[in-house]
Amino acid sequence: MSDHSVAHGTFVVERTYTHPIEKLWAAWSDPEQKVKWFGAPDGGMPAQIFDFKPGGRESRHGTIPNGPTFSFEVLYQDIVRNSRIVYNYDMHMDGKKISVSLAAVEFWPEGKTTRMKLTEYGLFLDGLDTVAQRREGTAALMDQLGTFLDSKK
Amino acid sequence: MKPRTVTHASFTLNRHFKQSPARVFAAFATEQGKRAWFHGPEDWARDEHHMDFRVGGIETSVGGPPGGWVSSFRCIYQDIVPDERIVYSYDMDLNGDRISVSLATIEMKPEGTGTYLVLTEQGAYLDGWDKPDDREHGTNELLNNLERYLNQN
Numbered sequence: 480m481s482d483h484s485v486a487h488g489t490f491v492v493e494r495t496y497t498h499p500i501e502k503l504w505a506a507w508s509d510p511e512q513k514v515k516w517f518g519a520p521d522g523g524m525p526a527q528i529f530d531f532k533p534g535g536r537e538s539r540h541g542t543i544p545n546g547p548t549f550s551f552e553v554l555y556q557d558i559v560r561n562s563r564i565v566y567n568y569d570m571h572m573d574g575k576k577i578s579v580s581l582a583a584v585e586f587w588p589e590g591k592t593t594r595m596k597l598t599e600y601g602l603f604l605d606g607l608d609t610v611a612q613r614r615e616g617t618a619a620l621m622d623q624l625g626t627f628l629d630s631k632k
Numbered sequence: 633m634k635p636r637t638v639t640h641a642s643f644t645l646n647r648h649f650k651q652s653p654a655r656v657f658a659a660f661a662t663e664q665g666k667r668a669w670f671h672g673p674e675d676w677a678r679d680e681h682h683m684d685f686r687v688g689g690i691e692t693s694v695g696g697p698p699g700g701w702v703s704s705f706r707c708i709y710q711d712i713v714p715d716e717r718i719v720y721s722y723d724m725d726l727n728g729d730r731i732s733v734s735l736a737t738i739e740m741k742p743e744g745t746g747t748y749l750v751l752t753e754q755g756a757y758l759d760g761w762d763k764p765d766d767r768e769h770g771t772n773e774l775l776n777n778l779e780r781y782l783n784q785n
Binding site: 483485487489533554556557559562563565567569576579580581583585598600602604 | 636638640642708710711713716719721723724730733734737739753754756758773
């Protein structure tokens, strides 16, 4: 007997980066830049597919040292340059689907800085992940994004 | 240029059906079943529907009133557990403008010989085209259609 469950959860991560919107947009839309901040802190989750346009896909896989293998499959659903990115994504851990999520990233340029708000709604399947872990992981990614932008002065 | 906005909202609808989870699931899983209740008003000029019900499969539905606007629905199935749950993302366009991106979950639980269905939707409503209350109302109407279809067959 299977033990299927769905836990619904939502969270928001907001950041203000002291960088102009064009620089932030490039970090999200250019695969060579995104790989430098999106993934485990030591890097190494390259995208096998990266097609940044509405209807386009992104696919990346990575293994945590001595840990599980994750895969991340994105479908971009709405993109407005320098304004917003809306996408859905699935996460698999060792081949099992652990979550399905809808994410919206909104950008507000404020002079030479940019305010960014990421809103995620997730379904955490069969007890394999939790919204608290995802919020923590996503907040860490947005910090890595800040570190990456700072390093590109 | 229309101001770019994202309104985040969720809603949950619950239904009790006399039919078994297998019957209710079939109304979502078969093209014939889904067509019978998932459609616009009877007087719509066109109503084209295509469905590929499997994980990664796409469903599209395009319709609108005679001489009027054209509404497009495009859905990708992300998780399917027969007789238990269906998870999908969908976008809606109105005359070619993207008006929303949503993540929906349908959970079915046996209840005696019948089914308790919970539909949960989280939406990103774009640029003020559509309102969450209207989407909830429209989705509720679709479930009314589903109930009528199940009771007639």
